Amino acid sequence: MKIAFFSSKSYDRTFFEKHNDAEHELTFFETSLEPHTAKLAEGFEAICAFVNDDLSEEVIQCIAEFGVKLIVLRCAGFNNADLEASEKYGLKVYRVPAYSPEAVAEHALALILTLSRKTHKAYNRIRENNFSLEKLNGFNLHGKTVGVIGTGAIGVAFCKIMLGMGCKVLAYDIKVNEELEKRGVKFVSLVELLEKSFIISLHCPLNPSTKYLMDEAAFSKVQTGAMLINTSRGGLVNTKDAVHALKEGKLGYLGIDVYEQEGDLFFKDLSEVVIQDDVISRLMTFPNVLITAHQGFFTNEALAEIATVTYQNIADFEQGIETGNVVK
Ligand code: NAI
Numbered sequence: 001m002k003i004a005f006f007s008s009k010s011y012d013r014t015f016f017e018k019h020n021d022a023e024h025e026l027t028f029f030e031t032s033l034e035p036h037t038a039k040l041a042e043g044f045e046a047i048c049a050f051v052n053d054d055l056s057e058e059v060i061q062c063i064a065e066f067g068v069k070l071i072v073l074r075c076a077g078f079n080n081a082d083l084e085a086s087e088k089y090g091l092k093v094y095r096v097p098a099y100s101p102e103a104v105a106e107h108a109l110a111l112i113l114t115l116s117r118k119t120h121k122a123y124n125r126i127r128e129n130n131f132s133l134e135k136l137n138g139f140n141l142h143g144k145t146v147g148v149i150g151t152g153a154i155g156v157a158f159c160k161i162m163l164g165m166g167c168k169v170l171a172y173d174i175k176v177n178e179e180l181e182k183r184g185v186k187f188v189s190l191v192e193l194l195e196k197s198f199i200i201s202l203h204c205p206l207n208p209s210t211k212y213l214m215d216e217a218a219f220s221k222v223q224t225g226a227m228l229i230n231t232s233r234g235g236l237v238n239t240k241d242a243v244h245a246l247k248e249g250k251l252g253y254l255g256i257d258v259y260e261q262e263g264d265l266f267f268k269d270l271s272e273v274v275i276q277d278d279v280i281s282r283l284m285t286f287p288n289v290l291i292t293a294h295q296g297f298f299t300n301e302a303l304a305e306i307a308t309v310t311y312q313n314i315a316d317f318e319q320g321i322e323t324g325n326v327v328k
Helices: 010-018 057-065 083-088 101-117 119-127 153-164 178-183 190-196 216-221 239-248 278-283 300-318
Strands: 002-005 025-028 046-049 070-073 092-094 145-149 168-172 199-202 226-230 251-256 289-291
Touching: 002 010, 010 025, 010 300, 046 300, 057 083, 070 300, 083 092, 092 300, 101 119, 101 153, 101 199, 101 226, 101 251, 101 289, 145 153, 145 190, 153 168, 153 178, 168 190, 190 216, 216 239, 239 251, 239 278, 278 289
Parallel strands: 002 025, 002 046, 046 070, 070 092, 145 168, 145 199, 199 226, 226 251, 251 289
Antiparallel strands: none
């Protein structure tokens, strides 16, 4: 099959070429998929898209007219895809639901530990021969209450890690996970989770019911000095409200791997560019905020699994097999 990759990076090429056992014809475009780049899809049967590619009705209609039959998302989230439009224009959409839940859960832990033990500051200090411990005091995770919102594949992996750290784990999800309950996780209401947790970690998808889950009203309920971790999707947090909560001291720490407006910034080297986004610029000035650029998934194990499952999705499409990886 002829497949066009959008938003592709060197590592996409490396892993997709390595696992291309069926010898598909691969073309890698560095540009993202947008209305003005959609014409690049002409002549391809499938396009392989990533988290910030635009799969709106305008783009889907355009690529359908160029003969594209299949969209394979090389990610778990599919909030960027207009599924009504894909159905209307007869395009199947597949995703990779759980390539490595542990990769994202471990990254959430990395954000927590960096913020709680200030290892990023220690690293810079030591490189300048500053061996002082002043202001590097942190806090133990052991004994803290951690609230997990969304207990799917990643949320489950994260709960297990936090239980292992000796934390008390509260969870909120639209459906209770009995396996986690048996391990000692307590499912509570969203309000109770916000009020009782010192660390809150978001692992639910972005959809109309979760958009701005963490807004001014939610921040007013959290413990003063609480930590919020978001490795899920930027739109779960109203960033302006988060800035306000940080300035007030209501929010004590913020660790984010995703950001509402990340499409304009993440995965790009903008080191010589004047950033126009004043909200992320403000966030970057806080000493208690840690930002990574959507790298939660970024382990060798996960990249290999993404390539393997994407090729399996293509094989299933070719054979007309409907699997759970089809997004509707
Ligand atoms: P999943 O589909 O296995 O689990 C999502 C969970 O959220 C489910 O248990 C579901 O019931 C729950 N949920 C849905 N609506 C909810 C609501 N309104 N309130 C509370 N819970 C709700 O998804 P998975 O694999 O655990 O991924 C979670 C999210 O992580 C993805 O949607 C994606 O946005 C993000 N992600 C981030 C990555 C990164 O590199 N930072 C990589 C992969 C995924």
